[in-house]
Amino acid sequence: MSAAATLPRQWRNGELAVMLLLPIALINAIGFILPVLNLARYSFNKSRIGGGIENVFTWDNWAGLLSDPFYLELVFNSVWISLAITLTTLVVSYPIALYLHRSTGSWRTFLTVLVISPLLTSAVVRTYGWIAILVDDGPVVSAIKAVGLPAPSLMFNIKGVFIGLTEILMPYMILALMAGFGRLDPRVEEAARTLGATPSRTFLKVILPLTLPGIALGCLLCFVLAVSSFITPKLMGGGRVFLLATEIYDQAIVTLNWPLASTLSILVLIVFGAALWAYSAVLRRLD
Amino acid sequence: MPVSSAPEEHLRLQNIGVSFGNVNVIPSLDLSVRKGEMVAFLGPSGCGKTTTLRIIAGLNTPSRGHIVVGGRDITRLPIHDRDIGMVFQSYALFPHMNVSRNVQFGLQMRNVSGREAEERAGRALEMVQLSHLAHRKPKELSGGQQQRVALARALVIQPSILLLDEPLSNLDAKLRDEMRVQIRALQQESGITAVFVTHDQVEALSMCDRVVVMRNGHVEQFGTPTEVYERPATAFVANFVGRTNKLKGKIGSDGVLSAAGQQLHSATTVAPGAVEVLVRPHRIHLQGQAGDTREADNKVKGTVSGLTFVGDLVQYGVRVGDDEIVVEEATRRERRPVGVGDSVVLGWSAEDTLVYPGGGQ
Numbered sequence: 001m002s003a004a005a006t007l008p009r010q011w012r013n014g015e016l017a018v019m020l021l022l023p024i025a026l027i028n029a030i031g032f033i034l035p036v037l038n039l040a041r042y043s044f045n046k047s048r049i050g051g052g053i054e055n056v057f058t059w060d061n062w063a064g065l066l067s068d069p070f071y072l073e074l075v076f077n078s079v080w081i082s083l084a085i086t087l088t089t090l091v092v093s094y095p096i097a098l099y100l101h102r103s104t105g106s107w108r109t110f111l112t113v114l115v116i117s118p119l120l121t122s123a124v125v126r127t128y129g130w131i132a133i134l135v136d137d138g139p140v141v142s143a144i145k146a147v148g149l150p151a152p153s154l155m156f157n158i159k160g161v162f163i164g165l166t167e168i169l170m171p172y173m174i175l176a177l178m179a180g181f182g183r184l185d186p187r188v189e190e191a192a193r194t195l196g197a198t199p200s201r202t203f204l205k206v207i208l209p210l211t212l213p214g215i216a217l218g219c220l221l222c223f224v225l226a227v228s229s230f231i232t233p234k235l236m237g238g239g240r241v242f243l244l245a246t247e248i249y250d251q252a253i254v255t256l257n258w259p260l261a262s263t264l265s266i267l268v269l270i271v272f273g274a275a276l277w278a279y280s281a282v283l284r285r286l287d
Numbered sequence: 288m289p290v291s292s293a294p295e296e297h298l299r300l301q302n303i304g305v306s307f308g309n310v311n312v313i314p315s316l317d318l319s320v321r322k323g324e325m326v327a328f329l330g331p332s333g334c335g336k337t338t339t340l341r342i343i344a345g346l347n348t349p350s351r352g353h354i355v356v357g358g359r360d361i362t363r364l365p366i367h368d369r370d371i372g373m374v375f376q377s378y379a380l381f382p383h384m385n386v387s388r389n390v391q392f393g394l395q396m397r398n399v400s401g402r403e404a405e406e407r408a409g410r411a412l413e414m415v416q417l418s419h420l421a422h423r424k425p426k427e428l429s430g431g432q433q434q435r436v437a438l439a440r441a442l443v444i445q446p447s448i449l450l451l452d453e454p455l456s457n458l459d460a461k462l463r464d465e466m467r468v469q470i471r472a473l474q475q476e477s478g479i480t481a482v483f484v485t486h487d488q489v490e491a492l493s494m495c496d497r498v499v500v501m502r503n504g505h506v507e508q509f510g511t512p513t514e515v516y517e518r519p520a521t522a523f524v525a526n527f528v529g530r531t532n533k534l535k536g537k538i539g540s541d542g543v544l545s546a547a548g549q550q551l552h553s554a555t556t557v558a559p560g561a562v563e564v565l566v567r568p569h570r571i572h573l574q575g576q577a578g579d580t581r582e583a584d585n586k587v588k589g590t591v592s593g594l595t596f597v598g599d600l601v602q603y604g605v606r607v608g609d610d611e612i613v614v615e616e617a618t619r620r621e622r623r624p625v626g627v628g629d630s631v632v633l634g635w636s637a638e639d640t641l642v643y644p645g646g647g648q
């Protein structure tokens with residue numbers, strides 16, 4: 001008699017997987033898939049003045065969007081600015097993440113808490129903080145004036161948005177980078193050094209390639225967050241910086257044109273899809 | 288290989304001291320390695336073998352002392368200018384490069400042209416018999432194959448010194464034996480000066496020209512395998528290199544050695560006082576066996592308390608007073624059978640009686 005026959009009925013692999021996945025699948029279906037499908041439907045509906053939605057099928061929203069240079073420029077600007085912010089965030093976060101990865105003990109704990117702590121305050125609070133710092137008679141501009149340089153305008157334009165978003169995204173970038181630094185083996189770096197690599201060549205030939213997965217992850221995360229953030233661009237742009245997220249907000253809340261807002265949202269989703277595709281393409285090449 | 292009458296010194300460690308924080312790991316180390324020889328660092332875990340190797344490579348900075356290679360002081364030279372090949376215990380291959388690129392790395396850092404680098408890497412891989420795996424990634428290789436890639440990568444740059452940190456400890460016994468022979472052959476072929484770290488005495492004795500026995504950050508003995516084995520400088524060395532019996536004894540003011548309750552003869556002399564007497568198991572034989580004509584300077588009576596047959600040799604435990612002495616004899620067909628409880632006489636020569644001061648009391 002086989003041992004299996006004496007045991008109670010066992011989970012077969014497939015059943016177990018389904019059982020474990022079911023809760024998250026349900027949550028996702030209700031919390032994400034349904035609303036997105038709803039958005040997709042709205043984007044083919046007609047808007048009525050005053051916020052109403054007329055439940056008829058029309059291509060008008062999409063046709064209007066794709067033929068209006070304002071919106072095309074909006075998409076282009078959003079993607080371009082988000083990419084630039086992501087890259088800046090990467091450049092300023094990388095050394096911090098690497099230093100953090102290499103520090104040990106309580107010093108490391110302290111620094112990690114320091115990096116994460118901005119996440120404990122809302123982006124709204126931090127944005128107002130940046131406004132106070134960067135306004136025309138604020139400390140930064142005053143300091144620049146004091147050393148005799150021409151006073152820059154750092155607030156209520158794209159520069160303010162750039163600075164604010166970069167700082168707000170840094171914790172995410174640092175955490176993503178550190179998660180990807182697991183592949184860094186100090187022995188491997190030492191091996192490179194004994195083989196004649198200078199510190200800078202060790203960085204370029206060994207450290208950087210080994211941390212590319214972390215870089216890709218951090219960039220994906222920050223790009224998505226940058227494209228979808230609207231509070232910081234709204235407040236720090238002073239209504240003069242037009243991005244996809246702020247426009248969706250305006251259309252949905254101010255103009256009450258939900259079909260157009262939905263169409264723009266689906267567009268953002270398509271941009272995210274492209275980003276995700278680029279990310280997995282990079283990962284596949286790295287493997 | 289050309290044999291020169293006065294071997295040239297290649298690597299010298301001069302009064303090297305190393306501290307981590309306020310722990311003085313290596314108090315003061317002096318060492319001189321000749322050109323083309325392979326020296327083993329042998330010692331128990333934590334005695335400072337890896338640290339010394341890393342000091343030579345420049346991966347650790349000594350708090351004191353000088354490292355001289357080929358007459359040039361390299362103590363302050365950055366790692367990448369030292370021209371030292373290192374094989375790490377964990378191999379430390381570049382995971383994102385294939386085998387061939389791994390081996391080419393050092394050549395690229397020396398700005399060797401692409402084609403030449405490829406050719407030389409190819410030859411190095413041939414040397415370690417891995418040409419067929421040149422395009423694999425390290426993670427697609429077995430431990431032994433990775434180890435050989437690491438070796439090829441270190442050798443291809445023709446470094447002035449090759450450092451190997453327990454390169455065989457992750458391999459199974461059979462592969463280890465093969466690699467021992469291979470590494471030694473490659474080292475002798477290329478005439479490279481090599482330092483080989485191990486805590487395996489067989490590895491140290493069988494592969495290397497000379498052995499440095501280390502303990503707590505200092506050199507206990509530095510000599511050829513035969514010297515270290517036959518004339519251990521300290522009781523620690525005798526214990527660490529090969530197995531040995533240990534008897535407590537003393538030397539009287541008249542210079543007479545006594546241990547195991549009687550007078551013994553030894554070729555070595557030490558100052559009067561408490562001593563440790565060490566005799567290797569296979570240098571002791573049971574007296575009175577048929578056809579045994581061996582002379583013995585020391586004869587000690589005892590009772591057999593245990594017996595283990597190990598095929599090519601028999602291991603006896605013999606009780607002598609309070610001491611238990613292990614004796615190993617080669618098996619012979621015409622032996623007189625000896626059983627547990629039998630009275631026997633053990634014999635060994637004065638040359639095999641090693642005496643060291645100390646031993647407590």
Ligand SMILES: Nc1ncnc2c1ncn2[C@@H]1O[C@H](COP(=O)(O)OP(=O)(O)OP(=O)(O)O)[C@@H](O)[C@H]1O
Pocket residue numbers: 307310312330331332333334335336337338339486
């Ligand atoms: N980075 C470090 N910080 C503090 N102590 C260290 C450090 N590296 C080594 N040590 C200490 O220095 C001593 C020598 O270490 P080392 O690694 O040289 O030993 P080893 O002879 O190579 O031992 P093993 O055979 O276990 O590899 C040990 O006591 C170790 O704890």
Ligand SMILES: [Mg+2]
Pocket residue numbers: 336337338
């Ligand atoms: Mg070690």
